[in-house]
Amino acid sequence: MSPLILAYVAVAGALLSGVVALAADRFPAALRAGSFSILGIAGVTAVAAGGWALVTGTRTTAQLPFGLPWLNWHLRLDPLSGFFMAIVGIAVIAVSLYGPGYVREYERDRHAHQAASGESQPRNSLATLGLFTGIFVAGMLAVLLADDAFVFMIAWELMSVSSYLLVAYQHDNPANRHAAFLYLLLAEIGALVILLAFGVLAGFGGNFTFDAMRAAHLSPAWASLAFVLALFGFGMKAGMVPLHVWLPEAHPAAPSHISALMSGVMLKVAIYGLIRFVFDLLGHPQWSWGLTTLAIGTATAVLGVLYAVTQNDLKRLLAYSSVENIGIILMGLGLGMIFIGTGHPVLGAVALLAALYHSLNHAVFKTLLFLGAGAVLYRTHERDLDHLGGLIRRMPATAFFMLIGCFSIAALPPFNGFVSEWLTLQAALQVPALSSGVLRSIIPIAAALLALTTALAAATFVKVYGVAFLGQPRTRHVAHAREVGLGMRAGMGLLALLCVVLGVVPTLVIRLISPITRGLLHLSPAGATVRGWLWLTPVSPHVASYSAPLVVAAMAFTFLAGYLLLHRRARSARRSDPWDCGFGGLNARMQYTSTAFAQPIRRVFAPVWQIDEHVDKVQNSATRYTSMRHQLHVTDWSWSAVYLPIGRLVLAAARRVGRIQTGSIRIYLAYSFFTLLLLLWLIT
């Protein structure tokens, strides 16, 4: 028995859950009861396998007799892949608790549609959903196990293609088809670039196993080329600006529990790929790579959150916020490369730790938020924030879990998001160790932009929570929403609990993940937990410390004192109307909307978006009333600035090339003849 065996079980379980789901079109219970419980077991096994590899810090490898004749499948489970495997496992467990309730939506929808249209073939096949969910999870787990480029690419493609099919699941909506196509296109371009990056390493290493690549000696120029290719390829999948355009389209289009997996976990698999490639396969990161990663990460974080804050569609907003968080992770990685590249591996380990911790945290809270958004969608059929409101009274449990998710993502102490951003800032603060004045003045600016990102993220999630869950319901649906079922609440509750635990005892988590830095950098950030579990001290106790348990204790003390001194002695509160300036008649439409909330930020940072806003006055001549019509379209610049020109270029090139297509067979034969001549001349 070894962790690797457990990992096989997890992959096989995920595949099995897909196979079981094939019966779901006839027996819907097969998906709800069968497929999801097997998936849950696979998730538990993945956490066990990953946890085992992490706790023992061991590395197990194996070769399976599949694949190419000259290349067996090489598999390996080490602390790094174990850590990410545990992340995948946690999200999968939550999703398998949540899923059975959530897919009822599609069941109901199917039957309603079938009855209405009289078609024999139902619209959304539950079997498809279950099958590709299983393959998707298996693909992600297999990417983490791969120890040669061949297995890696196969697993990567399994993950990409099955998630494409899941994005296209509700394909009767043209917007979803478009989103899925865009996703597939960019995912495949990204995969080709990753293949090229592996190609560079394999060219020097002699073959496609990761061991050979590790042993390869590359000149700095070739290493830099491999790095740029890897950054582009993995960054495409992770949603790095400006390669992120597919992400806000594709993630919201998928069913919510799949969006949760894509945003929460699949992006982390891309981050895993980048870490594996840069810190393990390439080995010696140069500081210039770090600077590039830091710059791109900062841009990704700031632009991601700015795009998020203006969104009104809840799931789209969450997708943009994933872009932001990937930016923060990339900043951590960039800092790590800078410190390692300039000969400060101890500080590099702190930065790497921050990035890894944020990957874990983002997986937990973003999965939670997507599941919460799914619960809202399930009960109200609304994704538009401006149609929601007051859900804290209708769906108290969901509202509570979402609140914890919002605290975490807004990086408020003592929740988990705060710890990793604090670590990232601490890493950035160690710049006096660097000798280059340029780096010493650039890194603080990046850190200040991280502070801006955090503050804007707080604004974004005040908006989300305030508009959707607080205030009064804005539509009738929402006013009559009910709480979701036990399973869905359990899925969210598990993640909410993790948000708190990961925030309150960071030292234990850091002790768990330090074998990763030991494996990659051959040293561990020993200082981080030097004063015991109560104190987090990333560099040394003198430099900085943070004690989340004591913060929680102090908070609890304040509440207790407030309760004993004030609340218990007071008479019960009187309820009355809110302040209405004496005019009376406040209604739900007078509340601040999501659009209104973001208006000051939209105005301050106006150049970031393409804003199309007009106010039309409509004069009704009969009644002499003037009505106003306000239209606002806020779009992402990157689409028109980067993608449309590329698209036009490709089309123009195609037209040029198209000239040689005359349609005459003789001319085509002539082309073949001359090509043949040319080739013969070349080889002789």
Add this chain to the structure above:
Amino acid sequence: MADNLNGWLWAALQTLLFIGGAPLLAGWIKRLKCHLQNRAAPSILQPYRDLAKLFAKDLVLAHDASWIFRVTPYVVFGAMLLAAAVVPLVAVPLPTAAIADVIVLVGFFALARFFQALAGMDIGTAFGGMGASREMTVASLAEPAMLMAIFTLTMTASTTNLSVAIQYILNAGLVLRPSFLFALLSLAMVAVAETGRIPIDNPATHLELTMLHEATVLEYSARHLALIDWAGMVKLMIYAVLISNIFLPWGIARHLTLPGLALGTVAVAAKLALLAVLLALWETVLAKMRLFRVPQFLGFAFVLSLLGILTHVILESAL
């Protein structure tokens, strides 16, 4: 161990002094402003009387208020209490400073602000939402400037622990650092924005449309309002103490001896009283800005702190 316990006891005592002294500072500023504006001034103890009166009153809640609305005053006050506990007021050796460094301090402010904004949106009136939106916007612009100013300090002292940093500055003696001047100006501007003073916000406004901070607390009454008002006074005091004890730490007690502590108390009281005079003058001379001028104000603060970092890197890294 006894020494250790002594330290923690002292830290608790100092926090109480902090919390208890904050209304006095607020009363002093109010009195100064009244004098400067030719108005009859209330007693310096007026804030205590206001708080006592509010604590004794019966609570009135809006119909739609959820539990978030009721929890917020306690969270806001608790966050300020924690923040006050980690800032050295009278003496440098402060064991609680290790609980949270200066970045966590900013995190406590963010926590209080987040709850305050949620409470503003909870009732579902336009004023609350408006206040929440404006407060979050101003905060998001102030935070980078604040962090850059802090960075100047932490890069010099190579620590984010306030106690250790002040110790470092005291040990370094009287060194004129241009970067600290920039950081001081920047931090002062951020403090004005964050504590809702003129020209960003008017703490005494009665017009709902011009409110930033006040709009989010419009619905509060009785003990809830008392806690939030008190927390606001504590926040003002924290910023004042930060500015005076980081940039002019002299006089603060370096060891826990009785004469040292007495001197420290007198010194910090004098520094705060002087700072209050400056604030009162500033608020009398300036008028409130339009909301969309605020980004320029805070942008200027950011540029100042950026200059602080650059001067540190260029001029002082050899020190």
